[in-house]
Amino acid sequence: MAALKLEQVSKRYGAVQVIDKLSLDVEQGEFIVFLGPSGCGKTSLLRMVAGLEEVSGGRILIGGKDVTHAAPGQRNLAMVFQHYALYPHMTVRDNLAFGLRNIGLPPSEIDDRISESARMLELTPLLARKPGQLSGGQRQRVAIGRAVVKEPGLFLFDEPLSNLDAALRGRTRLELAQLHQRLGATMIFVTHDQLEAMTLATRIVVMNGGAIEQIGTPAEVYRRPATRFVAGFIGTPGMNFIPVQRVAGEGDLCRVQTPGGGSLATRVPLQGLPADAGFSLGVRPENLHPAAAGAQSAMSGRVEMVEFLGERSLAHLKLDDGSPLTITLNGSQPTPGERIGIAVDLAEAHLFDSQGRAHHARVDLT
CATH class of the missing domain: 2.40.50.140 (Nucleic acid-binding proteins)
Known part of the structure; x- marks a missing residue:
């Protein structure tokens, strides 16, 4: 587990200011959801944390270490994307093992990590299959498993459920919540779906126009919204x-x-x-x-x-x-x-x- 600290973080694309001096503290073991409409800056913020986007200003600290300009592989995190990005010619086992082999882990440790994550995510019967033989929900579980086997200090999720149908989204939400309870890991989850935010988060960060409108528990942002934007965005209807x-x-x-x-x-x-x-x-x-x-x-x-x-x-x-x-x-x-x-x-x-x-x-x- 690792805490995350954002200090006055900014992001510009040319003359366009996407995020302006945003600060946030995420404690170890929290499940934080960045929630907001399209274009509010939540994905750009997540990608800066992951090291996939350069920071225009401010600092990012993970586990107390300044990683503002560190390469993604040096940040002790794992990211699950909207698209599964699995290797189609590899089995599920090889997809899970690929990153671990690249960093030179012993085969016995790789096998142990795969066995544990497969058990946790109910992937054991699927380890010999290839992605083309899996359903959408199974592929997403493999993508999550690929993050779990790394045993990172921080998990990042970029709208991982948006490609699933309604029934699969509901089941995968439950699986993610259970995974967080079992691992006790620090997780950051980006979505524009308030149902995902309300059911998964320990705290929700509601974003609008590159700024934070409110940070609070699901009950707080629902029952005591800080602004009219939050009040109108949260809730159906x-x-x-x-x-x-x-x-x-x-x-x-x-x-x-x-x-x-x-x-x-x-x-x-x-x-x-x-x-x-x-x-x-x-x-x-x-x-x-x-x-x-x-x-x-x-x-x-x-x-x-x-x-x-x-x-x-x-x-x-x-x-x-x-x-x-x-x-x-x-x-x-x-x-x-x-x-x-x-x-x-x-x-x-x-x-x-x-x-x-x-x-x-x-x-x-x-």
Whole structure:
């Protein structure tokens, strides 16, 4: 296992600044996921760690050693790519052994490492086959096995599941999580798939435009996003953003006016809020439900579509100002065209200011 430290790391391609002075500490044994949309810089960052891209500025330390300008083979890491990159003329055993032979390990140690990694990844019955005789999931396990046999201090994964179908992605996610538990290794995983990030990571690094938007556990980035970007990017479907106006209220909590003129007392403290009146109320669909019959509600909308997803149903609405809203149904099944009131779980409602910064509900309120 090896810790990773990035100090003010930058990457430029000519005049284009891809990453600007990014710093990050990864502890030994962590499973860190770089998550973000295409073009956010996550793969460039991983390739700089691997030594496949030159660093334009800053330092990279692995296990306390400065490897900023070291060759890939001198960094004590192994990388699994999106494409399997197996040697088609070699058996699985020879694919696993190739790198170990190149560094001159004794045959007995090579056999031991292959036997252990094959057992761990359920490759033992496949060792005599060639890649053309394997399924996509089996080939990816061989690619992972080729990294495991090196016994590196750091594992790097560059979107390794993107070429697999949905069923194989689910199984391989589980295998990677189990592999991390067994090895206790430090792993860095790049993806744009939030489901992979949420199920695998001990911490998620959410990236946008070459910068870090938020670092946190899956629960933290989901329930207490630092910015509107994180709130909208994480979650399926994404968080609802409702335009609201801050109004005078009693006590130390912010009261807002909702579309249609209703008033809602949030649990967000007034202290720390900027002076501007315009905010967005951010609420996830599972924290919005149809209001009980006869109950007063601060918002209402017209149902446009009901979506049945098996384990839950969602209603897609339009508010009075035309804003879209997605809510979770709690047993009732409104019909398209019906107008319904909306109940809000205020403990899970956030305010986002005009700069996109999040202001969260106070957790000590019941």
